[in-house]
Amino acid sequence: MSVATPQCLFLAKSAVLSALVLTAAGPLAAGTPFIILASTTSTEQSGLFQHIVPQFTARTGIEVRVVAVGTGQAFAIGRRGDADALLVHHRAGEEQFVAEGYGSERRDVMYNDFVLIGPRADPAGVTQADSIQDALVRIAESSSAFASRGDDSGTHRKERELWSTARIEPSGRWYRQLGSGMGPTLNTAAAMDAYVLADRGTWLSFRNRQELVIVFEGDEALLNAYGSIPVNPERFDWVKADLARKWHDWLVAPEGQTAIAEYRINGEPLFFPFRD
């Protein structure tokens, strides 16, 4: 078997490939300081970060790497010390996170509201409801399809609170727990003409609406507040506390608050700063 030459060729090819692979890994080692921010799919998918993070980076030279997950999972990431800061939306959960010592402090950053989305035909007559509780009662009584996130996200936690204030334990074939993010849940709701609770930011930037429209909005109970929490360096000594603190402070400073207020889709603001 005179295989020496082709074998050498094979080795040469492998060497070239490995060199290619290794050089490709180069840019990762770049020394830009960065923090990991665990945040929600609603903020990421609304496009907010693409608007405000470059302004923060230009100002401070700190890169913000956003890991967008549900609020429940963001807490879980924070509890393992895998993020430097959180920007999430479930007040009770946030306060608990700080009280348990995982976060140093919590500050209000911005808010918008939740909206009840449903099919244009509105089989449950939700558009005539005078409160969100009334709207949910109408959906439950008519057994109209309702798509629930079912993923322990901030929106899902809010939805469960609203059902409980309406004194309804949703169950039955009409109540569908999807276990998905906001976008996939809206996609599914659009496909099965279901009602669904959504944050306004994701709804405004959502493209595949089909027959879905806003059927109920404006109740005070639908307020959706976002809080910032730096992860506690006393608990996890590796977190980048100084960098995370700069981000946390910038968000509530006039500059960050203005950046948030300026973000619009089709002229419509998505988030309102708390410092108004």
Add this chain to the structure above:
Amino acid sequence: MNSHDPFTLALSLILSGDPGLFGIIHLSLQVSLSAVFVASLIGLPLGAAIALFRFPGRGLVITLLNALMGLPPVVAGLLVYLSLSRAGPLGQFGLLFTPTAMVIAQTLLVLPIIAALTRQAIEDLWEEYREQLQSMGSGRVRAIPTLLWDARITLTTAVLAGFGRASAEVGAVLIVGGNIEGVTRVMTTAIALETSKGDLALALALGLVLLTLVAAVNATAYLLGQMSRSRMQ
């Protein structure tokens, strides 16, 4: 971009030379090719060794290897996440949410495929050439490189199957990479994100770009195979 035809959209995406898209394509290839490279480095000799040597529990190892070809990417991702997490055993390296973590997770997915398919190919070949190789005085260890070289056409398919798995999976890289824009966002996680946003046309267009890429890698492998074959004659 107002076009809602995914084909037109895919084409205009590529032609627009959008640096964001090229960054994502580059990272996808970098992560998946690295994973396939590392998995081949381990999987080819490992598969050959299992084919040639007899040891207690060999049947179990082969069954396990074959079963791991079906390892769900989400599970692989979760295992790597728990290992690389700051609170995990390898936490001090700070690898979570980096491309390196994605390479590790995909290596875990690709390795069983390459090792299992190599084991089968080499075992068949060994049955065929056993007497010949043994009469030449080759021991089993010395036979490994020869057999691997002889089975290279079949093994290329095994490696490409591994590459297919790596480039197609989304569950593992999403968990260990975090889909961070410009850092760990690859084609599959970008497609999942656009689907979440309800921008189905853009998602499908990105899917077409990914398919084209995978086809290009496979075509390159095929051409290299043809070249080395013609050189042999």
